[in-house]
Amino acid sequence: MGNKQTIFTAQQLDAYQDCTYFTRKEILRLFYRYRDLAPQLVPLDYTNQPDVKLPYELIGSMPELKDNPFRQRIAEVFSEDGEGNMTLDDFLDMFSVLSEMAPRDLKAYYAFKIYDFNNDDFICKSDLEKTLNKLTRNELTEDEVRMVCEKVIDEADLDNDGRLSLEDFQHMIVRAPDFLSTFHIRI
Amino acid sequence: MVFVTCKDTVTGRACCVVLCTTEEQNLVKELVGLSTRDRIRAIRGLSMSFKEKKHIRLVLSHYVSLIIKQYNTNNQVLIQWSCFKLFSQSFRRCGYSIKSARQTLKLWQSIMKEIGGRFGTSVLSYFVFLKWLLMFNIFSFLVNFGFITIPLLVYDPSPNIPPNVSFTGLEMLTGAGYFTYTIMYYGGYSNETLVGLVKYDMKLAYFFTIAVYMVLCGIALIFSMASSFKKNYVLADPTSNSAWQLLSSWDFSITNERAVRQRKNNLRVQIQESLSDKAQRQLLTLSEKLKHLGVYLGFWLLSTSLVVGCGVSIYYLYAANWSLLQEAETLLVPFVVSLMNLVVPLLYSLFNKFEHYSSHRRQIYALVVRNILLKMSILAVLCYYWMNVVAKKFSCWESVVGQALYRLVIVDFLFLMLGSFFGEFLSNVIGTRLIPRLGVPEFDVARNVLELIYAQSLAWIGIYFSPLLPAIQILKLFILFYLKKVSLTQNCQPPRRTARAAQMQTIFIALLFFPFFVGSLSIVAYTAWRLTPSEQCGPFRGLNSTFSVVGVWMDDLHEIPGSQWVIWIYENIIKSEIFYFLMTLIIIDTYIAIENKPFMNCG
Numbered sequence: 121m122g123n124k125q126t127i128f129t130a131q132q133l134d135a136y137q138d139c140t141y142f143t144r145k146e147i148l149r150l151f152y153r154y155r156d157l158a159p160q161l162v163p164l165d166y167t168n169q170p171d172v173k174l175p176y177e178l179i180g181s182m183p184e185l186k187d188n189p190f191r192q193r194i195a196e197v198f199s200e201d202g203e204g205n206m207t208l209d210d211f212l213d214m215f216s217v218l219s220e221m222a223p224r225d226l227k228a229y230y231a232f233k234i235y236d237f238n239n240d241d242f243i244c245k246s247d248l249e250k251t252l253n254k255l256t257r258n259e260l261t262e263d264e265v266r267m268v269c270e271k272v273i274d275e276a277d278l279d280n281d282g283r284l285s286l287e288d289f290q291h292m293i294v295r296a297p298d299f300l301s302t303f304h305i306r307i
Numbered sequence: 308m309v310f311v312t313c314k315d316t317v318t319g320r321a322c323c324v325v326l327c328t329t330e331e332q333n334l335v336k337e338l339v340g341l342s343t344r345d346r347i348r349a350i351r352g353l354s355m356s357f358k359e360k361k362h363i364r365l366v367l368s369h370y371v372s373l374i375i376k377q378y379n380t381n382n383q384v385l386i387q388w389s390c391f392k393l394f395s396q397s398f399r400r401c402g403y404s405i406k407s408a409r410q411t412l413k414l415w416q417s418i419m420k421e422i423g424g425r426f427g428t429s430v431l432s433y434f435v436f437l438k439w440l441l442m443f444n445i446f447s448f449l450v451n452f453g454f455i456t457i458p459l460l461v462y463d464p465s466p467n468i469p470p471n472v473s474f475t476g477l478e479m480l481t482g483a484g485y486f487t488y489t490i491m492y493y494g495g496y497s498n499e500t501l502v503g504l505v506k507y508d509m510k511l512a513y514f515f516t517i518a519v520y521m522v523l524c525g526i527a528l529i530f531s532m533a534s535s536f537k538k539n540y541v542l543a544d545p546t547s548n549s550a551w552q553l554l555s556s557w558d559f560s561i562t563n564e565r566a567v568r569q570r571k572n573n574l575r576v577q578i579q580e581s582l583s584d585k586a587q588r589q590l591l592t593l594s595e596k597l598k599h600l601g602v603y604l605g606f607w608l609l610s611t612s613l614v615v616g617c618g619v620s621i622y623y624l625y626a627a628n629w630s631l632l633q634e635a636e637t638l639l640v641p642f643v644v645s646l647m648n649l650v651v652p653l654l655y656s657l658f659n660k661f662e663h664y665s666s667h668r669r670q671i672y673a674l675v676v677r678n679i680l681l682k683m684s685i686l687a688v689l690c691y692y693w694m695n696v697v698a699k700k701f702s703c704w705e706s707v708v709g710q711a712l713y714r715l716v717i718v719d720f721l722f723l724m725l726g727s728f729f730g731e732f733l734s735n736v737i738g739t740r741l742i743p744r745l746g747v748p749e750f751d752v753a754r755n756v757l758e759l760i761y762a763q764s765l766a767w768i769g770i771y772f773s774p775l776l777p778a779i780q781i782l783k784l785f786i787l788f789y790l791k792k793v794s795l796t797q798n799c800q801p802p803r804r805t806a807r808a809a810q811m812q813t814i815f816i817a818l819l820f821f822p823f824f825v826g827s828l829s830i831v832a833y834t835a836w837r838l839t840p841s842e843q844c845g846p847f848r849g850l851n852s853t854f855s856v857v858g859v860w861m862d863d864l865h866e867i868p869g870s871q872w873v874i875w876i877y878e879n880i881i882k883s884e885i886f887y888f889l890m891t892l893i894i895i896d897t898y899i900a901i902e903n904k905p906f907m908n909c910g
Contacts, residue, residue, distance in 0.1 A: 257572075298428075
């Protein structure tokens, strides 16, 4: 159905449509966006599933991501190798979770992983400090940073272990009505 | 470990799919029991990497077919199952391609992305709302034009205009004169049954088109409100302010470097303010609280008296100045109405600066409530005048009301353009050159959205009296989009405070529905039920009320055999009060059901 295209097989497109929130047209459009980052690396024929990874520098230079303070963490969280080098699957997955159709729980899970800088499945004080510094261009004093992080842990830490677990984070997100519209990148 | 032997559908090779962990096994067992649609939704919502999701999907499809194979050794059933699977797969592909096709019609996609990237989600919500209203009007125009106007044009293409009336340019503004006798207004439509390829009863067509359109609008609004409410309206926890600010307030969709820098600055200022705020909040003494209360009450009294003053003055202006002959003078009332709609909200914004609110959100709510009171009372006064005085005074009164609405819509548009100029351009000039302390203005989303809602309710009231009014509204909204976009990018800066955009969106839809749509619907319903249609013109001439058209049709149907079921429906359902009671119950039940639909868990 629709236009003939030779990039993916019908089964591949079906799998993409079933596993992401994108339609066929959007998937093809995103493929071209991916390819535009490095036309010499990305083949036009994905039917035999080539193993192509784009380095983080190219991903981070996309106009949708280049000014985002968390672009490195986003790329690291969604990439297979954890370094930010993304395959097409990772690329589609990333923008699918960040699209407006993804549900709150899924977004909360990935937001948690993004803010968890040291990948220990908890958002501890150092993670919060790093987040705050990224968001305020390092212009707050150390005292202020410490006070804000302590306040955040006070407010959101429900099991009183001094750091935020995924449940604490999700509990807080449920009460943040704007999360769905702010954790959203348009592509 | 569980081994499942199957064939890889992509490469055709036989492969061994291994379910390693019990978690995965449990997940697959859980997903197998769901319907296909729910299964796909569950797979999409899994918090795993893409590779794992594809793996689960593959395993699921093979597991499902394995279960079926084990369960049915009967070949017949197996063939039926494969046929069913193929059918459902192609049905799903068809659904996806329809969704894709709908996206080609997406208007203004790139402009909205640019606005969202520079100004954030809260400002973008205004433009999203405008586009949504545009869709309502396009649908209305197509329906009205297709079912009411085209049959008339086909049957009788030339309007019967009296000989001494000719087209002058002034009609575009006043809607009177030449236009009075055309299909633009109610009066231009005939009440006959047009005999052509089929017998087309104009009365029934007019009545049912408008009734069905209003009902569909209402349903669409209720559903949007319910889904928006479910998604966005969460009772915000006031104690988790810092956590919210740090972890979920950053707008990821901002892509402009300067905007990002500004946001970071604003966030820093907000954090510093909130750190010092806590110390200051305890310092409010009783006398200060009383002073604030006094100031609130004073300004509320002032706003209410302004509203009452506006209403009364419009009524007297109308009552004193109604003259059909002097066409230019008829523009006076729309002019005054739009002037009030422009000036008084600006006054309210000014009042806001002198009042102290404990939170930014309360400030916006107070502003919104005052603006709504103003617009509703203006509309109420106008409708009261039309229903009670105009309906009894003129021979073809529906066309007269239609013209009044046309003028209101046009003049409102001109004033919206002026409002852009005063609200944004002048504020920019004042803020940058004359009083630098004020700074570059921000885009006032609440005020602009209320203006849109007011314009839309004018269009909704006007559908009955002027079926082609939606065409004017479409043009108006289209031009307004580009106007506001240019004004925004040239004159405004991104909002300093991250307002709770999602909640505001829900509130706007609720406002659109509750006072304004319900009000317009009641005005149209009152006209159809209680007021006598005019004798000389229009599709309902000679009848006691518009609604009696249905009664007459029912009487006619008695003679046609085979249509007893329609008469039965009319007698037993539409005419009985139980029907409306049941409808209300159904609506409330659907609302509650949508609210309580369980979320899919992840992780």
